[in-house]
Amino acid sequence: MKICLATLHANPCFTPLSLLYLKASIVDSLSYPADDVTIVEEARDADPDAFAARILSARPAIVGFSCYVWNVRALMAAARRIKAAAPDTIIVLGGPEVGPIAVDVLRANPAVDVIVSSEGEVPFADLVARWREGRAIDDVPGICRRRGACLRSTRHRRPSQARARGRRRYAAPRRSPPRPRRPRPSATTA
Numbered sequence: 001m002k003i004c005l006a007t008l009h010a011n012p013c014f015t016p017l018s019l020l021y022l023k024a025s026i027v028d029s030l031s032y033p034a035d036d037v038t039i040v041e042e043a044r045d046a047d048p049d050a051f052a053a054r055i056l057s058a059r060p061a062i063v064g065f066s067c068y069v070w071n072v073r074a075l076m077a078a079a080r081r082i083k084a085a086a087p088d089t090i091i092v093l094g095g096p097e098v099g100p101i102a103v104d105v106l107r108a109n110p111a112v113d114v115i116v117s118s119e120g121e122v123p124f125a126d127l128v129a130r131w132r133e134g135r136a137i138d139d140v141p142g143i144c145r146r147r148g149a150c151l152r153s154t155r156h157r158r159p160s161q162a163r164a165r166g167r168r169r170y171a172a173p174r175r176s177p178p179r180p181r182r183p184r185p186s187a188t189t190a
Ligand code: B12
Pocket: 008, 009, 010, 011, 013, 014, 015, 016, 017, 018, 019, 021, 022, 063, 064, 065, 066, 067, 068, 069, 070, 092, 093, 094, 095, 096, 097, 116, 118, 119, 120, 121, 124
């Protein structure tokens, strides 16, 4: 199953830390092939059709969008385009602009299937593992999802429970291939 994790930056030089952590988490905890997880990042004024087309070109079974105040409208537009072009694609959201209001966001955006309401590393890996194995996601902690015409939320797993499962540390994110260093502005002399 190919996965595409995508976001739009307010400033193109920023790093999509959330997506790098999510990728590291599934590569580390599920031994997911790193090459099957694409990260697509563009500036927030990216052309919506081109952005959606770039995501679709990875042929993902799962698309994860990282949603913040500066990109949520454009990402919802991309979600609609992706669902229209490839209806079987599972669309998952996370991030501070959607997690706390997951029910409202799901209700307003029929193209979205699941929202992870807080830190994503553990629930996203849980979701991916279950989708890969064809298992139900009903009891994955800390998500809000559709079930027919209804919306269902599950409670977060308490940190002590996560620790008991040996998940005290998250896998370190890394870029592959690394983004080329931008040249530092040269010092000017008067
Ligand atoms: C560091 C930081 C910055 C750095 C960014 C460095 C970089 N990435 O290159 C700098 C200083 C540059 C910055 C700039 C801005 N920031 Co800032 N920043 C933060 C801060 C302190 C931490 C963000 C971070 O990296 N967290 C670590 C990552 C791993 O966590 P995360 O992004 O929350 O992602 C986790 C979950 O949300 C979830 N998740 C996220 N996406 C997804 C997707 C899926 C599919 C799933 C399942 C889960 C999931 O799982 C992730 C891993 O646990 C937060 C406040 C905070 N404490 O969170 C504000 C915050 C993100 N910033 C904010 C804002 C508004 C901005 C600016 C617009 C400010 C401005 N006016 O210019 C800019 C735009 C940045 C951009 N990326 O384009 C707001 C966003 C509010 C919102 N509701 O969206 C925040 C929340 C601060 C706040 N409380 O208001 N920021």
